[in-house]
Amino acid sequence: MPVRRYIAIALLVLGWVAGLGCGTTQTQVTGVSNPVQFQAQPFQRPEACLPCHQRQFDELRQAVKAGYRNASPLFNGLEAAGNLINGGLLRPVYSDSTIILPDGTLLNTNMFSSPILTETRQVQAGFCFTCHNADAETVGENPQTREVPPLPGLGSMFDPTIFRPLRDYNLVDANGNQLIPPQIGAYPPAGAQPSLGAAGITCDFCHDQNGPNLDRSFQHDGFGNTSLYLNQTKEKVGPFLFPVAVKNNFHVASNDSNKIAFLRAGAFCNTCHDVRLPNNNLTSNEVNINPGGQNVQVFRLENLSTEWQLGPYNSTNNPFGKVVRCQDCHMSLFPYAGNTSYEVGDLSVTSPTPGVFPTDYAAVPGLSTDQNYPLQKRQVVTHFFTGVDVPLLSAQELKDRLGSTYPDPYANSIDTHGLPTAIAVRRQDLLQAATRVSLAHSDTSVASGGSFTVRVEAVSLTGHRFPAGFSQERTAYIQLSVTDANGFVLYQSGYVVDKPHPNTGETSPDGNLDDEDVEHVHAVVDPGHFASGAYAPGTTTNGGNNVVFELGPDDGPESRVSEGKPEGLVLFRNELTHIFLPCPSSSTNPPCTTDLVGRTDAQGNQIHVQTAHFEETFNAALANSVDNYRSLQPLQPRIFEYQIQLPTQAELQTLGVTLKGPLQIHAQVNFEHFPPLFLRYLTQTTGAGGPTGNGLNLLTEQSIDSLLKNVQNISEADTSVTLLP
Amino acid sequence: MSSALRLLTLSWLLLGVAFAQSGGVYTPGQFQTTNPNYLLPNPFYFEGRIDWNLLGITLPLNAWEFMERGIHYQDDLDDTASAIADYETALTFNSLQNGTCQIVTAASLVNGVLPSTLNPAPCIFTLRLRLGYLQEQSNPPYAIQLFQEVLKIDPLKLGVNSLIGETYVIEAEQTSDPVAQAQAYANAIQAYQAELALSPVTAVTTALTGDTANNAHVHWALAQIYLTLNQLSSAKSELQIYLQATQWHSDVYPWRITLANKLIATLP
Numbered sequence: 006m007p008v009r010r011y012i013a014i015a016l017l018v019l020g021w022v023a024g025l026g027c028g029t030t031q032t033q034v035t036g037v038s039n040p041v042q043f044q045a046q047p048f049q050r051p052e053a054c055l056p057c058h059q060r061q062f063d064e065l066r067q068a069v070k071a072g073y074r075n076a077s078p079l080f081n082g083l084e085a086a087g088n089l090i091n092g093g094l095l096r097p098v099y100s101d102s103t104i105i106l107p108d109g110t111l112l113n114t115n116m117f118s119s120p121i122l123t124e125t126r127q128v129q130a131g132f133c134f135t136c137h138n139a140d141a142e143t144v145g146e147n148p149q150t151r152e153v154p155p156l157p158g159l160g161s162m163f164d165p166t167i168f169r170p171l172r173d174y175n176l177v178d179a180n181g182n183q184l185i186p187p188q189i190g191a192y193p194p195a196g197a198q199p200s201l202g203a204a205g206i207t208c209d210f211c212h213d214q215n216g217p218n219l220d221r222s223f224q225h226d227g228f229g230n231t232s233l234y235l236n237q238t239k240e241k242v243g244p245f246l247f248p249v250a251v252k253n254n255f256h257v258a259s260n261d262s263n264k265i266a267f268l269r270a271g272a273f274c275n276t277c278h279d280v281r282l283p284n285n286n287l288t289s290n291e292v293n294i295n296p297g298g299q300n301v302q303v304f305r306l307e308n309l310s311t312e313w314q315l316g317p318y319n320s321t322n323n324p325f326g327k328v329v330r331c332q333d334c335h336m337s338l339f340p341y342a343g344n345t346s347y348e349v350g351d352l353s354v355t356s357p358t359p360g361v362f363p364t365d366y367a368a369v370p371g372l373s374t375d376q377n378y379p380l381q382k383r384q385v386v387t388h389f390f391t392g393v394d395v396p397l398l399s400a401q402e403l404k405d406r407l408g409s410t411y412p413d414p415y416a417n418s419i420d421t422h423g424l425p426t427a428i429a430v431r432r433q434d435l436l437q438a439a440t441r442v443s444l445a446h447s448d449t450s451v452a453s454g455g456s457f458t459v460r461v462e463a464v465s466l467t468g469h470r471f472p473a474g475f476s477q478e479r480t481a482y483i484q485l486s487v488t489d490a491n492g493f494v495l496y497q498s499g500y501v502v503d504k505p506h507p508n509t510g511e512t513s514p515d516g517n518l519d520d521e522d523v524e525h526v527h528a529v530v531d532p533g534h535f536a537s538g539a540y541a542p543g544t545t546t547n548g549g550n551n552v553v554f555e556l557g558p559d560d561g562p563e564s565r566v567s568e569g570k571p572e573g574l575v576l577f578r579n580e581l582t583h584i585f586l587p588c589p590s591s592s593t594n595p596p597c598t599t600d601l602v603g604r605t606d607a608q609g610n611q612i613h614v615q616t617a618h619f620e621e622t623f624n625a626a627l628a629n630s631v632d633n634y635r636s637l638q639p640l641q642p643r644i645f646e647y648q649i650q651l652p653t654q655a656e657l658q659t660l661g662v663t664l665k666g667p668l669q670i671h672a673q674v675n676f677e678h679f680p681p682l683f684l685r686y687l688t689q690t691t692g693a694g695g696p697t698g699n700g701l702n703l704l705t706e707q708s709i710d711s712l713l714k715n716v717q718n719i720s721e722a723d724t725s726v727t728l729l730p
Numbered sequence: 731m732s733s734a735l736r737l738l739t740l741s742w743l744l745l746g747v748a749f750a751q752s753g754g755v756y757t758p759g760q761f762q763t764t765n766p767n768y769l770l771p772n773p774f775y776f777e778g779r780i781d782w783n784l785l786g787i788t789l790p791l792n793a794w795e796f797m798e799r800g801i802h803y804q805d806d807l808d809d810t811a812s813a814i815a816d817y818e819t820a821l822t823f824n825s826l827q828n829g830t831c832q833i834v835t836a837a838s839l840v841n842g843v844l845p846s847t848l849n850p851a852p853c854i855f856t857l858r859l860r861l862g863y864l865q866e867q868s869n870p871p872y873a874i875q876l877f878q879e880v881l882k883i884d885p886l887k888l889g890v891n892s893l894i895g896e897t898y899v900i901e902a903e904q905t906s907d908p909v910a911q912a913q914a915y916a917n918a919i920q921a922y923q924a925e926l927a928l929s930p931v932t933a934v935t936t937a938l939t940g941d942t943a944n945n946a947h948v949h950w951a952l953a954q955i956y957l958t959l960n961q962l963s964s965a966k967s968e969l970q971i972y973l974q975a976t977q978w979h980s981d982v983y984p985w986r987i988t989l990a991n992k993l994i995a996t997l998p
Contacts, residue, residue: 285772286772287774288769288771305766315766494984495983496982496983497980502980504940508939527941527944527979529939552934555944556889556945557979558975558982560889563888564889567856567859568859568893569801570863572982584774586834586839586844587836589836589839589842590837606930607927609932614886615836616834617834617883618886619855632778638784643806644806652985652989660992
């Protein structure tokens with residue numbers, strides 16, 4: 006077992022690390038049989054690392070995971086929405102919990118502290134918080150250092166009126182004491198500073214790793230749900246052996262070759278970047294295979310690591326002839342280190358080269374090392390961890406929540422390597438490296454009044470599928486237009502229309518297209534509402550179902566996947582599905598509501614299903630199936646056909662139009678990190694009209710309008726089609 | 731199913747068994763447990779498309795595997811004939827007629843709960859929709875029969891009644907018998923109206939979205955039928971609703987909006 010090998014080697018190198026780990030306070034690596042003992046060191050703020058690692062600190066601050074995530078209205082809204090559906094079960098519990106599970110046992114371990122996840126409630130406890138703030142959750146075992154308290158009541162005892170967003174707990178005053186806004190969700194009080202946990206996945210998280218925790222991964226493979234050991238000691242795992250000793254023994258640079266190798270491998274990223282959600286999946290049976298875990302059923306919300314693990318970049322069978330790790334794209338100079346040209350199927354591709362790293366100091370020379378031992382420049386990694394998100398927070402609110410030096414996401418700035426630093430710029434450049442499209446297989450001519458086929462060949466160049474991560478919300482799609490030589494639009498797909506959104510107060514079109522959804526489906530998600538009296542988790546009172554759900558004019562996803570029709574939107578977004586089930590024929594107590602789809606027929610009667618009914622859902626808490634195969638798999642080109650009918654001569658005559666050839670075809674891939682309809686659901690369910698009865702102050706129509714920025718045209722292709730008489 | 735097809739199916743089955751028994755490249759039950767892309771039904775089949783290269787299936791053996799290979803033929807290889815053959819084979823393993831599949835209703839529950847295994851397995855709608863679409867032109871009655879089976883599986887599924895409507899229109903256009911043609915158009919209208927009934931524009935819809943109509947393509951299709959039948963008043967009405975439905979959503983064929991306006995101006 007790798008962990009045991011780490012331990013054995015680490016014990017050997019202990020002697021070499023003369024005296025550094027021999028303090029009076031010791032801590033044990035939990036969950037391993039042969040623990041290493043290093044001097045305990047509490048979870049550190051990233052600022053503690055700043056003096057010696059300024060560059061890494063600056064880069065990491067731009068990253069979502071260690072930057073704005075915990076202040077993000079989206080992250081907070083998602084976590085809140087899940088809790089409002091299920092009665093607060095996603096909030097962490099700690100070892101002092103007195104909550105009793107339905108089977109009579111005590112629930113006093115959360116997703117991170119449970120040695121083996123034998124109960125669904127253990128996976129739910131701290132489900133979001135664990136992955137995004139495992140260190141803070143660990144620190145929270147001590148009530149004196151706990152930031153996020155357990156809720157006083159869960160399930161049917163949940164009180165939504167006292168529910169706060171997580172970010173309410175991420176503020177401290179000038180003395181470091183927790184500063185909870187007096188009103189739920191209120192703007193940070195003057196003088197508030199970010200708490201220890203505000204930064205989320207910080208320096209300490211990765212460099213405290215102590216190997217994979219197989220027992221907490223559902224397939225006993227070290228994949229997903231933070232299945233690794235964290236070692237809050239002075240031992241910090243870096244990327245290379247035999248580093249220079251650290252000044253004043255602030256930390257001990259690990260010389261454990263196995264830990265170092267783990268940190269440098271994709272396997273390290275795998276421990277978090279699969280997310281298995283504890284819900285019954287009615288189309289695919291997947292349970293925790295660890296002893297006692299058979300009752301914990303899961304489905305794959307994020308499947309990124311599995312996709313990489315099974316894909317061409319985790320082999321030498323890719324254009325670069327070597328394994329391309331997560332670090333090679335997300336911790337390197339990518340996509341700013343030159344291009345490589347290669348063939349993928351019949352596509353000729355030129356794209357940024359992965360795996361090129363800068364040369365720099367690993368720490369600041371002159372102040373980082375014992376006896377000021379001189380440092381050499383060496384190949385180092387960057388810590389931008391660029392992804393596909395940008396904050397839905399203003400630059401000012403970012404500073405007010407995360408500190409006055411928090412960088413502007415849209416700044417036009419470069420670092421010492423000459424690379425853009427702003428997250429929005431880096432996101433755009435990363436996305437532009439993600440896909441390529443071609444129209445080369447399209448029909449080359451069409452008779453006037455006839456039909457023809459446009460074929461868009463699309464390929465993902467990413468190490469995982471595209472989009473990945475929370476791929477059921479990440480919205481990548483093909484925008485296609487067919488015009489004649491005069492610009493007359495004959496066909497469009499992947500288009501958006503400026504329209505009102507009365508559900509969130511936008512009563513007329515606002516001139517902004519970034520807040521519009523593509524036109525394949527029209528959906529409004531029921532935000533739920535506050536109901537006086539007993540809280541009932543999982544009922545329609547708490548929202549989540551589609552109160553409006555109808556097909557739009559560009560319905561490609563459904564017609565292409567289910568019907569095999571060559572028409573409509575090509576959407577690479579994966580899909581969460583809610584399979585509604587009929588109720589038993591005899592009455593139940595409490596009354597069965599699984600058959601309610603959440604909307605009414607034309608006569609105003611609630612629609613009940615009589616048979617199993619599949620429907621896209623936008624709330625993961627309500628999903629019981631998931632389709633993770635709508636995204637593009639890496640380096641496997643696919644051709645998407647559009648069968649397009651030209652207007653007949655009679656129709657053209659009525660229109661008063663004479664078509665002029667050749668026809669112009671344009672295809673481009675666009676990206677939006679979250680669909681607006683989903684943001685509007687979060688806006689409402691966390692708003693004053695939602696189940697809490699309070700405004701959590703997370704999102705508004707105005708914040709969506711001003712802060713949701715999509716990325717258009719990450720790849721494109723053009724061709725022309727001869728128009729025959 | 732034709733006898734040739736039955737023979738083909740049997741041959742495939744025997745081949746598969748031979749492979750399994752000889753320790754060849756494909757042993758059912760082996761890769762399924764280690765390949766996360768091969769989803770074990772619980773209890774429903776995965777109603778979608780999985781990239782064929784990820785499944786590791788050499789020879790399909792059951793309804794789902796034949797369907798997935800059929801999808802591969804249809805989507806990736808543009809081989810419609812092979813897709814149809816695979817879908818037909820899949821249907822023999824997942825048939826309402828021969829009792830190899832079931833509609834999941836309250837009667838499928840055991841003590842009020844859906845068991846993790848259903849025997850027979852649930853009927854697959856993707857299979858029927860895809861096969862039906864490929865049969866629309868060549869065999870409209872068969873396509874309609876398949877679509878109607880989907881409505882038995884899930885009467886609330888959107889788009890199925892539209893498929894039935896468009897297939898009846900194809901049937902009407904293909905026949906030279908005026909009585910049959912009239913009946914086919916009447917059936918098409920009924921099917922399209924059934925589609926509209928599944929997503930009605932209620933006061934709630936309008937309050938939340940501002941939409942006063944939806945399903946633009948259904949109204950366009952209805953207008954075309956009424957124009958063909960020279961029922962101009964109905965055609966005009968449908969075109970007006972089409973314009974309402976496209977007000978905030980446009981159309982993949984945006985020129986239809988202009989055309990609808992011009993037609994409305996000329997219709998009585």
